[in-house]
Amino acid sequence: MDKNWRSGAEVEKEGDAKRTIVMIVHGFPEFWYSWRFQFDHFMDRYRVVAIDQRGYGGPSKPPNISDYCTILMAKDLDDLIHALGYDSAVVIGHDWDGTVAWQHAIHYPDSVDRLVICNCPHPAAFSALLETNGTQQARSWYRTFFQSPCIPEAAVSADDFHVSCFLGENGLTNTQNMTTEDMEAWKYTFSQPDCLRSAINYYRCAFQYPDNDAKRKVGKCSPKTLILWGDAEKNLITEYASLSAQREKERINWAQGRAMPSVLSRLASKLALKLAQYYYSALVCFYLFWRWIRTAGAALKHKERQMPKKLLDNYNHKHLVLPSGINMHYVEAGESSAPLMVMIHGYPEFWYSWRFQIDHFKDRYRVVAIDQRGYGDSSKPPNITDYSIPALTKDIDDLIHDLGYNSAVVMAHDWGGAVAWRHALSYPQSVDQLIICNCPHPAAFGQMLRSNEEQRSHSWYMIFFQTPRVPEAAVAADDFLMLEKMFWSKYGLKNKENFTEEDMEAWKYTFSQPDALKSAINYYRCQYQHPEKGLKFGKCIPKTLIVWGDGDKFLVKENAELSVQWCEDATLRFIPGASHWVQQDDPAIVNQHIDEFLQTSNRPKSSY
Secondary structure (H helix, E strand, O other): OOOOOOOEEEHHHHHHHHHHHEEEEOOOOOOOHHHHHHHHHHHHOOOOEEEEEOOOOOOOOOOEHHHHHHHHHHHHHHHHHHHHOOOOEEEEEOOOHHHHHHHHHHHHHHHEEEEEEOOOHHHHHHHHHHOOHHHHHOOOOHHHHHOOOOOHHHHHHHHHOOOOOOOOOOOOOOOOHOHHHHHHHHHHOOOOHHHHHHHHHHHHHHHHHHHHHOOOOOOOOOOHHHEOOOOOOOOOOOOHHHHHHHHHHOOOOOOOOOOHHHHHHHHHHHHHHHHHHHOOOOHHHHHHHHHHHHHOOOOOOOHHHHHHHHHOOOOEEEEEEOOOOOOOEEEEEEEEEEEOOEEEOOOOOOHHHHHHHHHOOOOOOEEEEEEOOOOOOOOOOOHHHOOOHHHHHHHHHHHHHHHHOOOEEEEEEEEEHHHHHHHHHOOHHHEEEEEEEOOOOOOOHHHHHEEEHHHHOOHHHHHOOOOOOOOHHHHHHHHHHHHHHHHHHHOOOOOHHHHHHHHHHHHHHHOOOOHHHHHHHHHHHHHHHOOOOOOOOOEEEEEEEEEEEEEOOOOOHHHHHHOOOOOOEEEEEEEEEOOOOHHOOHHHHHHHHHHHHHHHHHOOOOOO
């Protein structure tokens, strides 16, 4: 390529700064070089600037899907015009970034001298035909496919980027205009780290975050506009061109039609999840079969166990039948007249995961560490729907009141944290103070799952857990080897001395009981297979402490920071290097933070 072509750069001559500026915006899968012919043609009369949009070529590639909404990219374009010293520019856009150019002209009309659009419909026109036109719906299949994580990137780059966007039947009519050297420039650009992912995130954002553009103006485009349309286009029907011209001329407010993208998005999401589930399950089944062959069946046999003495010594075990019929087992310590502190474990845990906190707080509180329904010695309902979040949160509220209290300090970890968050949101009057260990606010976690690729990769097991029986067999295989890896491997405790061989035997005994693993994993199955409809989360009202081990291998640190924004009054304390199992990993520091939080809290203690 000519030395004057620079990624995301411009071609200038002496005196260019006095000339009218032309901003040229590429589409997908393109970059600044797709405008090479226009550079040569206009550079003698204009200052020509061809950009690489965010996520493409040389510029930064933000990690989150939500970073690629159209409004942000339109703002990028407006900021660039002014940063270069201009009040306005001639704007030329193609394909995806024709959409950006349309939105820029609609939102920032004073920044556009003229608008030139190449094969990209006005956003209102696109939504209208996508909702009603079967041909366009069929041609837009790839937008649905692009919602799957990782697979589209792999498909585009397969066989040395063999996907024939430019030279196949969907490509250029005049193929001599895309030489082998040009194609090599394309392959080089999209082979760079995160380039394909960022480019495809444009489509993911449009489907997964429609609210980001909810306030988008879709009326008349004020700047004078030229629409150029290749009528042999294979991805967009020709009717778009004439309909877009009407939108440019008429002052009509079009409602963005989102019915079809919403349906397609949900279908794509479900398909991607199923494919991932079957993939993970097939790998695990192969591994289990291999272990069965290698050990002559011993790997899948269950060892008979007796309750370890450690679970009996110095602990007061009790049961309480809740109004739902659940027989809840709990361990109690402290004076029965003291303020109530309820401790809720996560997965794969049980009441004993709070052993360090039980001993620490029993001199000031009536400490009640429970086995949630489905765990330990509590009832194990048979149906997946028995493990819904509303049912779990009602268990906590019923427990507090059945113990004779109006409210309690609630302390929770992991899955127990998810229950505690929802309990505080649904029954705020029952919570004196809320203490959460390594579990995000449900709204924050949902946002991170949608937008943060690292969090999605960490959460693969949630998809795998939707398969019946195989996850249970995997956890129990080789005498619960997976439990050992969870607590003793790189995923486990930093301070291994806090989780002894005797502690591990207590875990193995607990989860070797009938239906213990199935019931615990049913928590995940219920949330995926029976999601609550129309659910909206608000801010957590009770005063909240979030304790977070920043060495967590399952939940990214941003979950904690985002959770603070979903609280009326929250304190966040990171425990450097501590694992996901933070209350067991660094109990002294965790207990210290909790002490300080409880001492500074102004809310009255729980009443008895």
